[in-house]
Amino acid sequence: xxxxxxxxxxxxxxxxxxxxxxxxxxxxxxxxxxxxxxxxxxxxxxxxxxxxxxxxxxxxxxxxxxxxxxxxxxxxxxxxxxxxxxxxxxxxxxxxxxxxxxxxxxxxxxxxxxxxxxxxxxxxxxxxxxxxxxxxxxxxxxxxxxxxxxxxxxxxxxxxxxxxxxxxxxxxxxxxxxxxxxxxxxxxxxxxxxxxxxxxxxxxxxxxxxxxxxxxxxxxxxxxxxxxxxxxxxxxxxxxxxxxxxxxxxxxxxxxxxx
Amino acid sequence: xxxxxxxxxxxxxxxxxxxxxxxxxxxxxxxxxxxxxxxxxxxxxxxxxxxxxxxxxxxxxxxxxxxxxxxxxxxxxxxxxxxxxxxxxxxxxxxxxxxxxxxxxxxxxxxxxxxxxxxxxxxxxxxxxxxxxxxxxxxxxxxxxxxxxxxxxxxxxxxxxxxxxxxxxxxxxxxxxxxxxxxxxxxxxxxxxxxxxxxxxxxxxxxxxxxxxxxxxxxxxxxxxxxxxxxxxxxxxxxxxxxxxxxxxxxxxxxxxxxxxxxxxxxxxxxxxxxxxxxxxxxxxxxxxxxxxxxxxxxxxxxxxxxxxxxxxxxxxxxxxxxxxxxxxxxxxxxxxxxxxxxxxxxxxxxxxxxxxxxxxxxxxxxxxxxxxxxxxxxxxxxxxxxxxxxxxxxxxxxxxxxxxxxxxxxxxxxxxxxxxxxxxxxxxxxxxxxxxxx
Numbered sequence: 083x084x085x086x087x088x089x090x091x092x093x094x095x096x097x098x099x100x101x102x103x104x105x106x107x108x109x110x111x112x113x114x115x116x117x118x119x120x121x122x123x124x125x126x127x128x129x130x131x132x133x134x135x136x137x138x139x140x141x142x143x144x145x146x147x148x149x150x151x152x153x154x155x156x157x158x159x160x161x162x163x164x165x166x167x168x169x170x171x172x173x174x175x176x177x178x179x180x181x182x183x184x185x186x187x188x189x190x191x192x193x194x195x196x197x198x199x200x201x202x203x204x205x206x207x208x209x210x211x212x213x214x215x216x217x218x219x220x221x222x223x224x225x226x227x228x229x230x231x232x233x234x235x236x237x238x239x240x241x242x243x244x245x246x247x248x249x250x251x252x253x254x255x256x257x258x259x260x261x262x263x264x265x266x267x268x269x270x271x272x273x274x275x276x277x278x279x280x281x282x283x284x285x286x287x288x289x290x291x292x293x294x295x296x297x298x299x300x301x302x303x304x305x306x307x308x309x310x311x312x313x314x315x316x317x318x319x320x321x322x323x324x325x326x327x328x329x330x331x332x333x334x335x336x337x338x339x340x341x
Numbered sequence: 342x343x344x345x346x347x348x349x350x351x352x353x354x355x356x357x358x359x360x361x362x363x364x365x366x367x368x369x370x371x372x373x374x375x376x377x378x379x380x381x382x383x384x385x386x387x388x389x390x391x392x393x394x395x396x397x398x399x400x401x402x403x404x405x406x407x408x409x410x411x412x413x414x415x416x417x418x419x420x421x422x423x424x425x426x427x428x429x430x431x432x433x434x435x436x437x438x439x440x441x442x443x444x445x446x447x448x449x450x451x452x453x454x455x456x457x458x459x460x461x462x463x464x465x466x467x468x469x470x471x472x473x474x475x476x477x478x479x480x481x482x483x484x485x486x487x488x489x490x491x492x493x494x495x496x497x498x499x500x501x502x503x504x505x506x507x508x509x510x511x512x513x514x515x516x517x518x519x520x521x522x523x524x525x526x527x528x529x530x531x532x533x534x535x536x537x538x539x540x541x542x543x544x545x546x547x548x549x550x551x552x553x554x555x556x557x558x559x560x561x562x563x564x565x566x567x568x569x570x571x572x573x574x575x576x577x578x579x580x581x582x583x584x585x586x587x588x589x590x591x592x593x594x595x596x597x598x599x600x601x602x603x604x605x606x607x608x609x610x611x612x613x614x615x616x617x618x619x620x621x622x623x624x625x626x627x628x629x630x631x632x633x634x635x636x637x638x639x640x641x642x643x644x645x646x647x648x649x650x651x652x653x654x655x656x657x658x659x660x661x662x663x664x665x666x667x668x669x670x671x672x673x674x675x676x677x678x679x680x681x682x683x684x685x686x687x688x689x690x691x692x693x694x695x696x697x698x699x700x701x702x703x704x705x706x707x708x709x710x711x712x713x714x715x716x717x718x719x720x721x722x723x724x725x726x727x728x729x730x731x732x733x734x735x736x737x738x739x740x741x742x743x744x745x746x747x748x749x750x751x752x753x754x755x756x757x758x759x760x761x762x763x764x765x766x767x768x769x770x771x772x773x774x775x776x777x778x779x780x
Contacts, residue, residue, distance in 0.1 A: 112570045112571055112654065114565045114568045114570070114658065115561065115562070115563070115564065115565055115568070116561065116562045116563070117562070117563060117660075118562050118563045119660075122660055122661060122662045123658075123660040123661055123662075124661060125661035129661075130601050130603075131601060131604065131655045132655075147652050149650055151604075181435075182435030182436060184644060184646065185435060185643040185644050185645075186389075186434070186435060186436055186641075186643070186644070187644070188608060188611060188634055188635070188636065188644040190644070190646050190648075192646070201435060201436070201437050202437055234588060235588040235589075235590035235591055235594075236588075236590070236591055236594070238588070239585060239586050239587045239588060239591065240613075249586070250584075250585055250586025250587075251585045251586065251587065251613070254584050254585050254586075256584070256585050256613075256617055257585075257613060257616060257617060258379065258383055258616075259379045259380050259381065259382075259383060259388060259389075259616070260380070261376075261379070261380045262375075262376070265376045265377075281612075283380055283381050283388075283389040283436065284380070284381065284388055284389050284615065284616055285612065286608060286609075286611055286612035286615065287608070288612070290606065290608060290609070291591075291594040291609065
């Protein structure tokens with residue numbers, strides 16, 4: 083008699099345990115539910131945004147809840163093909179960040195940022211830097227299209243569609259202090275680049291989300307807001323901005339890496 | 342009479358003149374403030390530069406030399422060299438102020454007059470959405486924990502009933518000495534035999550129900566519709582992408598370069614939140630960004646270097662045996678984010694896998710029937726989506742135009758077969774090949 087009771091109790095325990103397991107899988111908001119073949123879901127090779135606490139059935143406590151999206155090692159340069167002009171443009175930026183950038187813009191030296199000795203020397207020097215992307219009547223439309231595409235997703239919400247500093251962020255009252263590009267006519271192209279790359283004042287550094295080619299393209303696009311007659315090749319025998327005719331010497335000068 | 346009228350007229354003109362002159366003065370101050378100062382200064386909030394409200398009074402109270410503040414605006418280095426108070430001010434932040442040598446003392450006064458006339462912004466703001474999201478989260482958690490309690494209580498009751506039954510039976514056996522022992526099994530067998538017809542029907546119904554239930558459960562395996570995991574920060578997409586009009590690609594900025602769209606690093610948050618400190622419920626949430634970035638929001642704000650990781654929970658996971666590339670879909674295919682992720686400009690709560698029924702309600706979306714993020718859903722779209730209208734072909738001489746041309750040249754009848762429904766779909770260009778996504 084005792085035996086039978088035990089058997090029923092055993093079945094009951096198994097049944098209730100199964101029920102709780104099933105229900106816990108379904109109702110926990112942090113669980114995405116049952117998986118068909120878990121060993122085919124988790125990549126043994128490292129992928130971004132995957133938790134490697136459990137790989138192929140093995141628990142790795144040291145990897146649990148750890149970041150799997152990693153930054154490349156310091157000073158690595160991605161491969162940009164064999165076009166030497168493009169490679170030269172994509173080499174690490176030769177201007178250092180402001181000496182205060184670690185406190186004002188979070189550019190920590192421990193994360194590989196190189197700070198200069200002074201607050202604004204490098205920024206002032208950048209005035210002489212030329213845009214390595216040359217603009218001509220032939221490529222003008224293409225560069226402006228590309229610039230618009232980048233501007234729309236990365237700049238427009240603050241700086242506004244017309245570049246007047248009245249983007250939706252400012253209009254909604256969430257953010258203030260965005261300048262009208264028209265008031266920034268005395269900046270050199272290199273200073274616009276420097277400001278986008280390392281940030282300036284309230285604006286943060288954008289070099290993490292834009293590469294150098296994209297930033298130089300944006301400099302062209304922003305110049306169109308700063309100068310009414312930018313890119314008007316017939317009107318201007320003399321270019322409105324020094325970036326319109328960059329000679330080879332100046333280009334190689336600006337790309338020299340300072341030690 | 343004439344004299345009196347003249348006087349009145351004079352007074353009227355005088356007032357009008359005064360009014361217009363003062364308002365133009367104020368406008369002058371506003372225009373100058375916006376053009377020269379607003380990038381770094383605000384009337385009531387410290388930003389890159391300190392707040393400017395009643396700054397002349399502040400300098401006077403602080404013991405600054407007379408006229409030193411005007412000198413400061415024109416060239417702060419000269420002012421700092423001559424006035425100890427100005428030197429003190431220069432230590433406020435490491436960011437150096439620009440020189441404004443072209444401003445006259447009257448213009449500087451006009452700017453300060455304009456700033457002093459600005460009303461204090463009212464506290465409060467848009468904290469409601471965050472509070473809602475928080476509330477929904479806790480109630481959901483409570484429901485889950487209640488469910489557990491019910492299972493435990495039910496379990497305890499069944500154990501009690503069984504054990505009481507066992508005790509009763511033991512006591513019965515003590516009474517009926519010598520009788521052959523009747524076990525549970527025997528009794529149940531007898532009862533089944535007596536009611537064999539109804540038991541048979543009942544068992545059939547139960548077995549069928551279990552089979553149907555089993556299959557329904559199996560269909561749910563690997564389907565993550567409406568999955569909405571908790572997150573370290575109650576991030577409201579509607580405020581960011583909706584009210585403030587931030588493009589999805591600003592924060593998810595690797596979407597057009599990489600396989601994964603990218604969860605923004607905290608420095609992207611800081612591009613705006615260095616200034617936006619939030620109101621009400623938001624303050625606590627935004628403080629978590631500051632903690633992660635190592636940022637002290639006091640005064641001008643300064644990074645401390647003591648950073649921490651923010652551990653977000655991934656919402657849209659695909660199994661490792663599926664290859665999905667965001668850049669291919671967004672850049673080449675020209676698919677809008679909302680086709681798969683829904684209208685995030687209205688998503689008040691945490692992000693989730695949006696059920697296909699909701700996706701179908703969005704204007705411009707391809708209408709699909711299979712659950713979101715299942716293979717059926719993917720290939721259904723590949724079978725529907727036309728490839729001619731991508732941005733790549735739009736630029737002229739594009740990839741897809743070339744494909745159309747080659748199809749026409751190689752096998753015109755096949756091309757016409759493809760165009761029977763009026764379009765060339767992804768499927769017809771190999772979008773249903775297994776190796777397209779599984780390799």
